[in-house]
Amino acid sequence: xxxxxxxxxxxxxxxxxxxxxxxxxxxxxxxxxxxxxxxxxxxxxxxxxxxxxxxxxxxxxxxxxxxxxxxxxxxxxxxxxxxxxxxxxxxxxxxxxxxxxxxxxxxxxxxxxxxxxxxxxxxxxxxxxxxxxxxxxxxxxxxxxxxxxxxxxxxxxxxxxxxxxxxxxxxxxxxxxxxxxxxxxxxxxxxxxxxxxxxxxxxxxxxxxxxxxxxxxxxxxxxxxxxxxxxxxxxxxxxxxxxxxxxxxxxxxxxxxxxxxxxxxxxxxxxxxxxxxxxxxxxxxxxxxxxxxxxxxxxxxxxxxxxxxxxxxxxxxxxxxxxxxxxxxxxxxxxxxxxxxxxxxxxxxxxxxxxxxxxxxxxxxxx
Numbered sequence: 118x119x120x121x122x123x124x125x126x127x128x129x130x131x132x133x134x135x136x137x138x139x140x141x142x143x144x145x146x147x148x149x150x151x152x153x154x155x156x157x158x159x160x161x162x163x164x165x166x167x168x169x170x171x172x173x174x175x176x177x178x179x180x181x182x183x184x185x186x187x188x189x190x191x192x193x194x195x196x197x198x199x200x201x202x203x204x205x206x207x208x209x210x211x212x213x214x215x216x217x218x219x220x221x222x223x224x225x226x227x228x229x230x231x232x233x234x235x236x237x238x239x240x241x242x243x244x245x246x247x248x249x250x251x252x253x254x255x256x257x258x259x260x261x262x263x264x265x266x267x268x269x270x271x272x273x274x275x276x277x278x279x280x281x282x283x284x285x286x287x288x289x290x291x292x293x294x295x296x297x298x299x300x301x302x303x304x305x306x307x308x309x310x311x312x313x314x315x316x317x318x319x320x321x322x323x324x325x326x327x328x329x330x331x332x333x334x335x336x337x338x339x340x341x342x343x344x345x346x347x348x349x350x351x352x353x354x355x356x357x358x359x360x361x362x363x364x365x366x367x368x369x370x371x372x373x374x375x376x377x378x379x380x381x382x383x384x385x386x387x388x389x390x391x392x393x394x395x396x397x398x399x400x401x402x403x404x405x406x407x408x409x410x411x412x413x414x415x416x417x418x419x420x421x422x423x424x425x426x427x428x429x430x431x432x433x434x435x436x437x438x439x440x441x442x443x444x445x446x447x448x449x450x451x452x453x454x455x456x457x458x459x460x461x462x463x464x465x466x467x468x469x470x471x472x473x474x475x476x477x478x479x480x481x482x483x484x
Contacts, residue, residue, distance in 0.1 A: 120336060124343035128310055143358065159183040161238060162193055162205040169213040170264065174271065175245075179206070182241055197227060204228050204238055216246075216253050217263045237289065240451050289450050292365045296378075296446050299355050300439055301410075301419040303382060306351065307389035308406035310344050314393045314480075315402055337480055341386065341473075348382035368450040377449060377458070381442045384465045387472035388438075394479040418443045441465055 129135065161183045165172050179185060188196055188205070196202040207225040215222040224242065252270060256262035356375050359365040367374055392409065396402035414420060416430060417439020423431055434440045442465070445458035455462070 118339060120339035121343045121346075124313060124340060125346065127313060128343070128347055159204070159238065160186060160202045162186050162188045162196055162202040164188060164190055164193065164205075164207045166210040167208045167212045171213040171216065171249075171267065172208045174267065175208065175242075178245060179238065179242070182238055193227060206242075216249060217256070217260055218258050219250075219253050221250065237451050240453075244452075289366050289368065292359070292367060293443075293447050293450055295359065295365060296374075296450075297419040297443055299352075299378070300381065300417065300442055300446075301414040303348065303351070303378075303385045304388070304410040304413060304439070305406070307344065307348060307382075307385035308392055308402070308410065309389075310347055311340075311386065311389035311393045312399060312402050314340060314390070315396060315399050319398065334481075337477060341390070344386045344389065345382065348386055349379055352378045352382055369452055370449060370454070373455050374446060374449050376455065377442065377445055377462070380462055380465055381438075384438055384469045384472075387469040387476070390476040391472040394476045413437055413439045416440065438465060438468060 159182070161179055163176055163179070163185055164187070165176065176185065183204075186196075186202060188202070190207070193202075193205045193207075197205060205227040207227075209222075209225060212222060212224070224246075226239075248270065249267070252266040253263055256266055352375065356367070356371065356378070360367055360371065388409070389406075392405045393402055396405055416426075416434040417423070417437045418434070419439060423434055423440065423443075426434070441461040445461040448458055449455070
């Protein structure tokens, strides 16, 4: 493991690498943390045209998650534009009858900016209504049985706990922003660390290494392990600082979130190795890193919410790995499991394997 330990020493001796590993992430966390206090709670405007026992139950449950204001239909648009409300819900007339009869009728919703602030409400409503639809399916259109099932669900099997999503430790939207910065930093760190292979080549260390019993396969593996150690160590450091120093809310499953970022760290190392092995020198490697990493960060939602981008850019961003990790981490942050983001995991793993195979072939064929 000579190459492995030598690489670790070289990585920690570099001031540039230390900036990427420690300094920049802490700065980004401070920026996100400084804006996480003193914000008003999420405000939801509601117009109840149905005015039934069930529609009132919906409102009662939303009230546990946000401040509720009741607007007339012609007031909703102005409230959204003026920033007096973050999200608006219209419960149409006949909604309860449609639900009881088993029809899949969505609520009418409005929002000006599709940021992370309203994500928890949307997720909560979707989950709640999906469970209600199961009750309506079981009662087969019988209104009396439906309300019995609803009562049992509300008072027995369903318990809601309010957790603030917009102030202090509970601010998940700020956590999501900090995670986006971390994704960007991981991209640049990986290309910075893997450039050591180019330095070995330029300093003619390849020739020296392979005059010893060291094989190319072992050289590749030990380099990969050293890069992975730094990347995974950085992720663990990030999460430790976020959880115990800044008290960010990491959701109901911090370990799932951590595992998702460890998977992404495998991808970033593979990407950095691919750029390095297909570059003729440090200048070309730096240029390629900028051409890849900056668009990845911008399109993937590391700087701003993807939803504010034009439709054409949003469609392009669906094919960007940073989009996969940012979407998956947000979903996990707001209560989803790893299974629900399995598509993102599989895409990252598949792309990682492809990049590693191409890089390995290039290294083996490099004379």
